[in-house]
Ligand SMILES: [Fe+2]
């Protein structure tokens with residue numbers, strides 16, 4: 001349902017929500033005894049730890065896990081990045097609509113930023129902070145980078161709350177759409193930049209430094225326990241229902257667009273095959289016409305002047321062959337033009353879909 005800034009119902013501030021993850025709590029290294037206890041406690045008869053980290057790989061458990069297998073925690077972080085990117089894309093679409101003066105569902109805009117301060121800022125970033133702290137303990141050279149990233153998480157959380165306030169003011173008519181669009185775009189750009197650095201630089205470094213034992217110990221930290229995402233998890237929380245619905249619709253329309261593009265491609269292919277088949281038939285008919293004409297001409301020539309007929313027939317055949325080649329070249333040119341037109345038509349139809 002579309003609503004404008006004046007009619008939109010105000011929602012309760014997300015800041016009141018309970019924080020269940022402590023921020024930047026350093027992960028203390030366990031003593032060898034504690035580690036031994038951990039080993040005994042987590043191992044099962046099947047060779048699997050209760051945390052989901054397998055003992056099966058033959059590599060040394062105290063060597064970095066590296067690229068052997070993506071650890072569940074890293075898998076979760078990467079999945080969360082994909083979710084954040086999806087939400088940021090929806091946010092960008094909404095900001096574009098605001099800038100273009102289109103009717104925008106302000107509930108959706110509010111819920112997007114409410115989600116960002118409720119989920120990534122309270123679960124995703126603190127979880128990364130814990131893992132980064134472990135890396136900094138092992139690799140002192142990474143300490144500065146880790147500190148920078150953790151500060152960036154803090155700044156992102158502050159920016160998110162500020163952005164949420166701007167959206168609330170905009171819904172009440174106390175701030176312009178231009179302000180929301182400008183600060184929203186800066187927020188999106190920063191999120192993408194931050195996630196890109198993590199995906200391209202930080203995550204591979206983490207995977208090259210942490211051992212399976214580190215991962216096991218991290219997985220046992222209560223603050224790193226899996227929490228159900230309020231939008232992408234098994235159940236959509238009520239306060240994000242408008243945004244979830246909009247996300248579903250966006251996915252559906254992209255699937256529909258994909259199907260349409262595929263169908264247009266199939267139609268263009270069928271038309272192209274038809275063009276080629278007609279060209280082939282034309283060439284075959286022209287050739288048989290020429291052969292028939294050459295045969296008729298030869299018979300005529302032999303009847304009229306048998307003495308010179310072989311020479312006259314050869315000359316006539318050469319002339320007819322040249323004419324045939326000319327006809328085939330013309331058919332080829334027409335075929336090329338037709339195929340170009342079919343392809344242009346396909347492109348135009350796909351372009352129309354994007355309007
Ligand atoms: Fe991060």
Ligand SMILES: [Fe+2]
Pocket residue numbers: 081124125128195198
């Ligand atoms: Fe992240």
